[in-house]
Amino acid sequence: MSRNTIRLVIILGVIAISGIIAIQIYWVKKAFDLKDQQFRQSTMVALRNVANQISKSYKLAKIENPVSQYSSDYYVVNLRVPLQQSLLEHLLKEEFKKNNINTDFEYGIYDCETDKIVFGAHINSDYEVEEVDQTIILPTTDKFLNYFGVKFPNQKSYLTSKLDFWIVSSIITMVVMAFFAYAMFIILKQKRLSEVQRDFINNMTHEFQTPISTIKIATDVLAQSKILEQPERFKKYVQIIKQENNRLKNQVESVLATARIGKGQIELDMKLQELHEIIGEVSDSVKAELEDNFTLDLNATKTTINADRMHLMNVIRNLIDNAIKYSGKPPKIKISTRNENNLLIVSISDKGIGIPREALPKIFNKFYRVPTGNLHNVKGFGLGLNYVKEIINLHKWKINVISEMGVGSVFEINIPLPD
Known part of the structure; x- marks a missing residue:
């Protein structure tokens, strides 16, 4: 599959996923709005019936529109006469049961002497009184002289729970999209x-x-x-x-x-090693080849470490070879050591071509080689730095890279000193 084909598939897939998400959001919102409208209508009917029953018990004329919606979850009802809390609670429960309003609600009766709504109770979805941890304050209004207020604190979660079909369809849609994204990931991974x-x-x-x-x-x-x-x-x-x-x-x-x-088949032979001795042994052949263009600046005073001698020598040799490959003619290589806190830091630097910033996160990947155009002027398989990183990880050390194009690169290995 060509790069352009993969790019086209990804673009079409993103467009398709975006469209599916947009349509799903639209219909979920429409379904929620419909449920909200149905709930509001049922609530208005139930509260109107409560108001009419109160009017009937006091032999008062019916009111056409006794209910006013103060906010999305709060309603006030024209009462016209003072009313006992127990009677109002009984009527509210009966009417809410008839209209299948099975969610928590709170109510209160307006007291004209204090100009506040006296909180009645918090009724749960089983129509039982439930204790609340804090004092509930219901808003007042100037629209009616005597009235009571009803609030539904869990209205949104209640309406959401009614969207069973849409929740299931949304989950299925998310699973399909996740599968598609995973398939795209696999395709890109296989392509890479x-x-x-x-x-x-x-x-x-x-x-x-x-x-x-x-x-x-x-x-x-x-x-x-x-x-x-x-x-x-x-x-x-x-x-x-x-x-x-x-x-x-x-x-x-x-x-x-x-x-x-x-495959995880390498086992380290960890022993106390003298780092300066290993550096000297590895660099002997390089010094003979580069002469004055190879410098040792070994300033560390604590140089005994726990390491696998063979793999440590290979790590240093790989870093030196890498510095030579990406340096000009003649290459200028410097190896230095120093102690910082409880660390022994080995630095291998060059005055070479440097590494592009976008390539730095990838240089330790297996088979990765910094692009040099169509010229095969740098030898190797792209395994050296991957080997270095893996061996350093096995030793539980750290390696840092500082590079600037046209200036050169510095590879620093941070080695904890033994206790």
């Missing part, structure tokens, strides 16, 4: 893995082709009968074959080591 695999095979082919070609040329020369008459030349080509063979061996071992790390 495919690209990584292709790049790795291309790099591996290139890296193996060079030493194989060199060995072939050297063996062709050694196959000539006259070569035995030139011992120096014979020795030179034997040495070339040996070097290229070691190069192939190291490349194969790096791939196998990464595979073992991925």
